[in-house]
Each structure stands twice: as structure tokens, then as C-alpha cells.
Amino acid sequence: MQFPLSGEMGHLRGGRFSADRPGRATRIRRLLSYARPRSIRGRITALITLLALALLVPTAVAEGAVGRQAIADAIWLEARQQADLTAAAVRAGTTTDPILPRMGGATLVQVVAPDHHVIDASKDARGLPPLSSVWPSASDPERDLQTCASARVGCVRLSALRVLPSADSPVVYAGRPVAALTSTEIFARLFGIQDAVLVLLAAWATWQVTGRTLKPVEVIRTDLAAINFNDLSGRVPEPSGDDEIARLARTVNGTLGRIENAKRSSDRILSRQRQFVADASHELRTPLAGLRAELEEAQMHPGETDLAALLDDAMGDVDRLEQIITDLLLLAKVEATGDGERAHVNLSDLAQREVSERPGRPQVRLWAEPDVYVSAVQAQVVRALRNLLDNAQRHARNGVEVHVGRCGGFAELVVSDDGPGIPETDRERVFERFTRLDAARSRDHGGTGLGLAIARDVAHAHGGSLRAGESPGGGAKFVFKIPLAES
16 A cells, blocks of 8 residues: 555655756756846956966966976986985995985985895985885886885885896985975965966956946947937047947947938928928819809809809819819829839920920020930920920010020020019029919919929939029029930
């Protein structure tokens, strides 16, 4: 009965453990996310610190190992030299009692007979048994070894040297206690402290440098946050130089300038659209109101209404409404026309055809250079020319003159009349939509008030211009320019 219970508990315990593991992993990831630096300055500093650790810690370990090996080699060299000096003294019979070590570090020196009793020794080795049982052979007369046979001196690093090649040759042992070698660890500690200081210096220098480098970015962020859509005239400071931050500041200021210009343009366009809607509503309301009044009068007094006169007046109002709507649609189309609808147009032939189709007074005279070609939407250029001719004929006293020619890289169409002219202060205002300067431009003289606006929009849509001036006879002169077609 206990086995199922035990198995069930094990299952529950296993389930609990498996349920805990995702929780732990989530907590670990959360802790790591908290520990990770959130600022660029902190990330760069952490990265440089890790790189410094990755480079300097192995370097410190290698330096410590090399230092310890160099000291060990120096110790072995001292032991060998002391063994050589003692062996030479034994061979020459000049040994002293006790033996005086000539190498300061090798203080343990013994001369041991073949029967392993000590013949002579230095002061530090006197009274000690042989320092080692290793006995160099004639073929290998010198041995380096470390032994811990003596409890009195502990572990010792020795150089064992056979004095003579004969079988009864004594052996010289020279060395020093290993305990004295613990001073080599000082070098490892020094290297470790040195590398720790270098890592801290690298982290501190990186923190300072990145702080100074990124300080302009914080200034840019603060100033940029203070700029709002209602006032886009503010700019961020531009650091000197041509680094990434300086280029960023210039780019930000350039973007702000473009946004400011776009906002101004948008405000101007919006203002023009509002004015245009207001003017268009007024212009459309007038003929509609007249038409409605005439129809209501006829409805109230049908017996007194002259049907023919009513129809003529109503058709006149309808024609005017149709003309205004047509011009409004044309204005919208001119603004949306692309380069794909353009073709090579002979402006000289076009002007000749339009002038020849205008009989009556005042007379229109044409002077044109042959074959003045432009790349244009022909219907729009024709409409602009007709509007200019209509305007000139409405205000001319005796005649209208048209000149077509080349002026630099432009085709130039000049339409002049001998009418009252346009005051200099009003020469830009005449191109505004639904603008009439005086009674001479009233509805009794025809027109919708959109003709000159359409002509200028056509010029601008083709990369040209339309300006008003004074003709030689004192009347109005309009100069229409668009680029010549490429040959």
C-alpha cells in the first residue's frame, strides 16, 4: 500500500520541481534584464570593462606564470653554480669547514661520500642527514630535483653534482628551501593588482569619455523635446566638427527646417483652399440665386411671364454655372497633371491657329518665330492662351498683339493690349482666383474670374512663369514662359 503512495508523492514532487523550473528561469532572466545597463553610456562602459577583463586576466595569469618560472630558473641556476663552485673546491682541496656558500640564495650545501655520510656542509646544512638519496651517475653527473625528505628544513630544491667521474666520487648537494620561494607569489599579486587597476582605469576612462561624447546628444534630446508643432522655429545646438553627433544635429535641424517649411506651405495651401471654397461658394451662389428668383417669379405670376425671356435668362445663368464648374475642374486637373501626358507642341503653330479663329474686334495681330517647340499638355497650353486672349480682348480699346519667340531656354508668349492697364500694386493680385479689380472686370464683361489663375497654374505646372506688366501703349502685358522642348 505504501508503494503507490510513494510513487504518487514522487510524481507530485517531480511535478512541483518541473513547475518551479520555468519560474526560476523567468526570475533569472528578469534579474539579468535588471542588471543589464539601460543607457548607451553604461553599455559601452560594461563592454569595454569586459573586454579589458578578457584581455588582462589571461595576461596577468601568463605574466605570473612567466615570473614564477623566471624566478625558479634563477634559483636553479644559483643552485647549479653553487654546486659547481663547491665541486671545484673539493677537487682542488680548498674547501672550508663549514662550507661558505658563494651564491647568496643557495645556503644549503653538502658534500656526501659514496657511503652516504656527510663529509662537509654549510652552516645551514650542518647536522642534517644527506639532503637527498638521489645519486647522479657518471653518464649523468648533474641532476636538478626537489625533495621533502628532511622534516627540519622541509621541501628543498637542489642541484646534485658528481665531483669526479670515478665510482668513489662524492656528490655535492646545493640548494635552498622551497619555503623561501613563496616570495614569488608577490609578483603574481602585483600583476593582479596592476591588471585590476588597469581595468578600473579603462572603465572610468570609458565612462568619462562616453559621458562627454554623448552629452550633446542629451542636449539635442532636451531641446528637441521642447519644440512643439505650434512653434517649429527652434533648433538644436550643432557641435563643432564633422563626427556622427555633429552630423546628427545638422540632420535634425535640416529636418526641422523642412517640417517648418512644409507646415508653412500647408498653412498657406489650407488658407488658399479655405479662401477658394469661400470665393467659389459666393460665385456659384450668385447665378443660382438669380436663377431661383427668376423661376420663383415665373411660378408666382405665370400669366405675366415671358417664357422666351425667362428661358434665355435661365440658360445664361446655367451657362455661367457650367463655365465656373468647368474652370474649377480644370484648375484641379492642372495641379494633378503628370509629365506622362506631355508631348512636343509647336507653340508658333498653336498661336497662329488660335489667333486666326478670333474674328471681330478688337483685332489680334501675331508675330511669331517659326517652330518654337515646347514639351507640354497641349490642351492646357491652348486654354492658357485662350484665357490670355479673352482677357486682352475684353479690355483692349483698338487691338491686341501676340508675340511668340525664344528667350534663353524658354519659349515666350507675350499678349499685350492697349486698354487701361493694371496698376503696379495689383499686378500680382490679378492672378488670384475670382479677383476683379474694377467695373471693367465685372460680370457684364464676361469671364469667371479664374482665367488668369488658370493660365498661371498652367505655366507653373510646366516649370514656367506668368507675370503681368505694362505694354508700350500703356495697356496690360502678360508674359507667359515655359521651357523649350529638348531637341
